[in-house]
Amino acid sequence: MLRLILSRLLQLPVILVIILIVTYAMVWLMPGDPFLQDGAKRPDQATIDAWKAEYNMDRGPVVFMGSYLTGIVTEFNFGESIKMRGVKVSDIIKDGMPVSAALGLAALAVALFLGTLAGVVGALRPKSAWDTASLVTTLIGISLPNFVTGAILLAIGAGLTRLFMPDASFLHAPLGGWSGPANMILPAICLGLAPSAYIARLVRLGLADIMSSDFVRTARAKGLSRHQALFKHALKVAYLPVLSFLGPAAAAAMTGSFVVEKIFNIPGIGQEFVSAVENKDQSVILGVVLVFATILIVFNLIVDLAYAWIDPRIDLT
Amino acid sequence: MFRYLLVVGGMILLAIGTAFVSFDRALSKLPDDPQNRGTLTYADTSGPTNLDPNKTSASVDFRLLKCMYQTLLVYQFGGEGLEPGVATAIPEPTNGGRTYTFNLREEARWSDGEPVIAQDFVYAWRRALLPDTASDYAGLLYKIEGGEDFHNWRAALVNFEALEEKIKDDDQRAAFLERFPELEAQAAVDADGRALLTPEQKWALTEAMFDELVGIKALDDHTLQVTLEVPTAFFLELCAFPTFSPIPEHVVEQYTQFVGGDKNDATVRTDSTYWGDPDRVVMNGAYTLSFYKLKSRLVLDQNPHYWAKDTMGNLRIVLEIVEDETLAILLFKDGQVDWIVGISQPELKKKLLSSGYEHAHSVPNAGTYYYQYNCRAEMDGKPNPLADRRVRQALSMCINRQEIVDNVMGSGESVSLTFVPADQIPGYDSPNDAALGYDPVRAAELLAEAGYPGGEGIPKIDLLVNATGTGGGANVDIAVVIKKVWEDELGIRSVNISQPIFQVYLEESKKGNFMARRAGWFGDYRDPTTWLDMLQSSDPNNDAKYSSPAYDALLAAAALEVDAQKRLDLLRDAEALLLQEAPVSPIYTYATLMIYDAQQIDLGTNAWNNLRLDLVRIERD
Numbered sequence: 001m002l003r004l005i006l007s008r009l010l011q012l013p014v015i016l017v018i019i020l021i022v023t024y025a026m027v028w029l030m031p032g033d034p035f036l037q038d039g040a041k042r043p044d045q046a047t048i049d050a051w052k053a054e055y056n057m058d059r060g061p062v063v064f065m066g067s068y069l070t071g072i073v074t075e076f077n078f079g080e081s082i083k084m085r086g087v088k089v090s091d092i093i094k095d096g097m098p099v100s101a102a103l104g105l106a107a108l109a110v111a112l113f114l115g116t117l118a119g120v121v122g123a124l125r126p127k128s129a130w131d132t133a134s135l136v137t138t139l140i141g142i143s144l145p146n147f148v149t150g151a152i153l154l155a156i157g158a159g160l161t162r163l164f165m166p167d168a169s170f171l172h173a174p175l176g177g178w179s180g181p182a183n184m185i186l187p188a189i190c191l192g193l194a195p196s197a198y199i200a201r202l203v204r205l206g207l208a209d210i211m212s213s214d215f216v217r218t219a220r221a222k223g224l225s226r227h228q229a230l231f232k233h234a235l236k237v238a239y240l241p242v243l244s245f246l247g248p249a250a251a252a253a254m255t256g257s258f259v260v261e262k263i264f265n266i267p268g269i270g271q272e273f274v275s276a277v278e279n280k281d282q283s284v285i286l287g288v289v290l291v292f293a294t295i296l297i298v299f300n301l302i303v304d305l306a307y308a309w310i311d312p313r314i315d316l317t
Numbered sequence: 318m319f320r321y322l323l324v325v326g327g328m329i330l331l332a333i334g335t336a337f338v339s340f341d342r343a344l345s346k347l348p349d350d351p352q353n354r355g356t357l358t359y360a361d362t363s364g365p366t367n368l369d370p371n372k373t374s375a376s377v378d379f380r381l382l383k384c385m386y387q388t389l390l391v392y393q394f395g396g397e398g399l400e401p402g403v404a405t406a407i408p409e410p411t412n413g414g415r416t417y418t419f420n421l422r423e424e425a426r427w428s429d430g431e432p433v434i435a436q437d438f439v440y441a442w443r444r445a446l447l448p449d450t451a452s453d454y455a456g457l458l459y460k461i462e463g464g465e466d467f468h469n470w471r472a473a474l475v476n477f478e479a480l481e482e483k484i485k486d487d488d489q490r491a492a493f494l495e496r497f498p499e500l501e502a503q504a505a506v507d508a509d510g511r512a513l514l515t516p517e518q519k520w521a522l523t524e525a526m527f528d529e530l531v532g533i534k535a536l537d538d539h540t541l542q543v544t545l546e547v548p549t550a551f552f553l554e555l556c557a558f559p560t561f562s563p564i565p566e567h568v569v570e571q572y573t574q575f576v577g578g579d580k581n582d583a584t585v586r587t588d589s590t591y592w593g594d595p596d597r598v599v600m601n602g603a604y605t606l607s608f609y610k611l612k613s614r615l616v617l618d619q620n621p622h623y624w625a626k627d628t629m630g631n632l633r634i635v636l637e638i639v640e641d642e643t644l645a646i647l648l649f650k651d652g653q654v655d656w657i658v659g660i661s662q663p664e665l666k667k668k669l670l671s672s673g674y675e676h677a678h679s680v681p682n683a684g685t686y687y688y689q690y691n692c693r694a695e696m697d698g699k700p701n702p703l704a705d706r707r708v709r710q711a712l713s714m715c716i717n718r719q720e721i722v723d724n725v726m727g728s729g730e731s732v733s734l735t736f737v738p739a740d741q742i743p744g745y746d747s748p749n750d751a752a753l754g755y756d757p758v759r760a761a762e763l764l765a766e767a768g769y770p771g772g773e774g775i776p777k778i779d780l781l782v783n784a785t786g787t788g789g790g791a792n793v794d795i796a797v798v799i800k801k802v803w804e805d806e807l808g809i810r811s812v813n814i815s816q817p818i819f820q821v822y823l824e825e826s827k828k829g830n831f832m833a834r835r836a837g838w839f840g841d842y843r844d845p846t847t848w849l850d851m852l853q854s855s856d857p858n859n860d861a862k863y864s865s866p867a868y869d870a871l872l873a874a875a876a877l878e879v880d881a882q883k884r885l886d887l888l889r890d891a892e893a894l895l896l897q898e899a900p901v902s903p904i905y906t907y908a909t910l911m912i913y914d915a916q917q918i919d920l921g922t923n924a925w926n927n928l929r930l931d932l933v934r935i936e937r938d
Binding site for chain 1: 334335369372374449451452453456479584593611612613651653786787817819821827837858
């Protein structure tokens with residue numbers, strides 16, 4: 001186990017450097033000039049060249065990439081944003097990442113809770129009204145895009161409550177922003193709905209399969225009730241596919257959702273990445289990609305370890 | 318099951334823990350506020366792009382910088398005229414209109430309590446002129462005697478090769494080097510490309526050259542004298558422009574150093590993170606920066622050392638950065654913001670205005686939305702039909718501006734037939750008689766005269782617009798309307814609308830890769846040259862390469878004209894010529910749709926966006 005962790009962690013910098021180089025190659029090939037701006041008279045070329053020199057972009061892609069990597073290794077310096085002068089990429093990540101991570105974790109908790117609940121209900125009472133309801137709900141969860149669910153949640157949680165219960169301010173969900181725990185509720189539900197639908201389907205299908213397997217039948221024959229067999233034995237095994245889904249899902253949720261962050265005005269990293277790509281703000285793109293890639297790799301490692309923790313038969317070595 | 322609950326519970330706790338680290342800091346309590354002046358909260362879709370006053374050019378930054386730094390002169394509430402800022406009075410020019418002597422207030426202070434002195438202005442303006450700073454608006458300081466020469470001299474001193482880029486004309490460059498015979502030796506490098514003089518030696522030469530060459534002098538701590546190249550009618554307007562803000566030399570110098578690195582680089586650079594750092598930045602305006610969280614919120618609090626703090630209408634300004642305009646409106650309705658600086662989504666604008674929403678206010682702007690035509694003789698090695706002015710006139714006369722304003726925009730914009738917005742510059746008489754109005758019949762005749770009867774023989778016209786960024790989707794809607802009239806009315810076989818993302822649109826514009834493109838320009842200062850200069854043959858903004866010796870000559874004559882009215886008449890003639898030559902088709906004058914409760918606040922809105930937020934009072938119910 002320890003050897004696995006060490007070898008993965010040793011691979012990490014190599015993978016990240018490759019990802020950075022590939023990303024930078026794509027950014028470099030992208031059309032557009034980040035130093036041009038609308039609404040301002042264009043300075044002469046020498047001034048534009050001076051800007052480029054400020055960002056170490058005046059001596060070609062190889063020199064830039066070399067100095068960028070050196071800056072990260074020696075000073076943990078990810079450079080500066082072109083579009084927001086004087087703002088370090090590390091500050092953008094430092095400000096945006098905890099927000100997106102907190103929201104992502106809350107969304108995953110919502111997804112796990114709702115998804116497991118719906119999946120177990122569906123497995124325990126197949127073809128019942130509960131099962132149908134959970135199936136329909138999961139279908140809606142998967143089908144509806146975030147901007148629709150976000151708008152609906154905002155309309156109900158923040159709009160209708162104010163309209164019909166103006167005095168019950170404790171029921172008024174915040175209209176956006178990121179100033180307290182209440183700000184997390186609606187966006188977490190919005191972001192957690194789609195993964196909860198996947199989890200529900202995975203749990204339901206897994207349980208339906210496992211509940212008819214030999215070891216559960218044996219457990220039942222030993223006198224365990226259906227519920228006991230499910231929660232003690234079946235759910236653990238049925239959860240394995242959920243775990244493998246959880247790795248990339250956690251990385252995706254934690255790295256922010258452009259749509260949800262925009263709808264609820266949350267200052268996360270998701271919005272930042274999209275605007276950086278639009279503006280060809282290369283240091284921001286590289287910095288954010290680096291963080292995203294790290295999170296994805298680390299989460300996949302955590303999932304692999306969780307696999308072994310939950311099911312001792314799995315040998316990772 | 319226990320493990321499962323442990324995982325979910327752990328995640329929730331971790332989420333809440335992480336969230337608490339990242340929550341925006343609550344606003345601190347306002348200081349004693351017996352006059353109940355309170356807080357002005359406004360929403361904008363983006364935060365500042367650069368809070369370095371000498372360097373930036375974005376309106377979102379200017380709005381904040383006018384609160385954070387006080388210039389020599391400032392606009393009155395309502396933007397009509399100028400009034401003294403750090404200066405005690407508006408000076409009368411001397412020396413044939415070339416010299417202005419400003420007396421500075423002795424009570425003016427920086428936010429650290431230090432007095433604002435004339436040297437702070439000298440230092441800031443010199444910094445804006447230095448090519449090292451790469452100021453967006455360094456060109457505005459070229460009005461000052463020796464400004465442009467100093468800028469070019471310093472650029473060549475740091476990197477001699479830059480001179481070819483700065484002064485493209487060989488004769489002019491030779492004349493420049495004749496004036497500075499030692500420059501080439503001072504900028505020399507050895508065989509390895511390393512400079513012979515150290516950065517410190519070059520800086521000493523630079524300071525001496527600035528003092529010798531440039532007409533910005535601190536006569537004493539409270540007297541600043543500025544001498545211009547030629548009398549410039551709008552110079553006092555520039556003295557209220559954020560690029561001309563002072564900065565505290567005693568603080569900024571601590572964060573300024575030579576870039577160094579390889580080749581002994583003598584470039585001087587200020588730590589760019591200083592300007593947006595509430596713990597370090599020092600200001601002399603009505604407010605100081607007390608909090609800034611990216612993409613979230615920026616807070617300005619009353620500067621305790623501001624000399625006129627008793628006149629302030631509010632003690633705090635909060636910028637809420639809300640990217641989604643619909644959400645901003647919800648926040649406004651909920652009373653969380655007092656003012657939304659502008660709604661840009663066309664559909665939302667129309668909806669607000671058509672529903673008669675009482676808090677939606679359309680404010681006309683001194684800005685022109687226009688189409689620009691490529692005037693190069695050839696494109697891609699083939700003759701360019703738009704090089705013929707009759708073709709450009711035909712295209713222009715086919716545009717039904719009223720239809721665009723009514724049906725596409727519909728949020729307070731007005732038809733514009735002139736490049737310089739009409740009635741926005743005192744004393745300037747717009748050349749409406751020279752404007753090309755909507756006349757599709759005459760347009761078809763002109764096209765036939767140019768050798769393309771019924772549009773026959775005209776190759777495909779590439780129309781470049783941006784679908785994202787400024788103007789967004791409305792640009793495409795307008796392009797579709799114009800494409801239809803060009804094809805239907807003029808018989809042009811094919812108009813291809815190209816709609817790349819914003820940065821690509823800007824790059825293609827700069828390269829001149831278009832036959833026609835949408836463009837827009839908001840005036841920087843109240844003078845026609847803020848628009849007209851852009852179409853001079855040598856101007857870096859002249860993407861369409863329109864080149865008219867007559868037009869250039871009129872602008873050059875206007876630049877030398879001392880008599881204010883004669884100068885404006887020359888500029889009027891230049892614009893009349895421009896409208897007839899039709900390198901551009903003005904379409905409409907911009908309007909901003911602001912949201913605020915007029916019963917609660919009077920913003921003193923004006924077309925030039927010269928707001929005095931420090932004087933805005935909030936009358937809460």
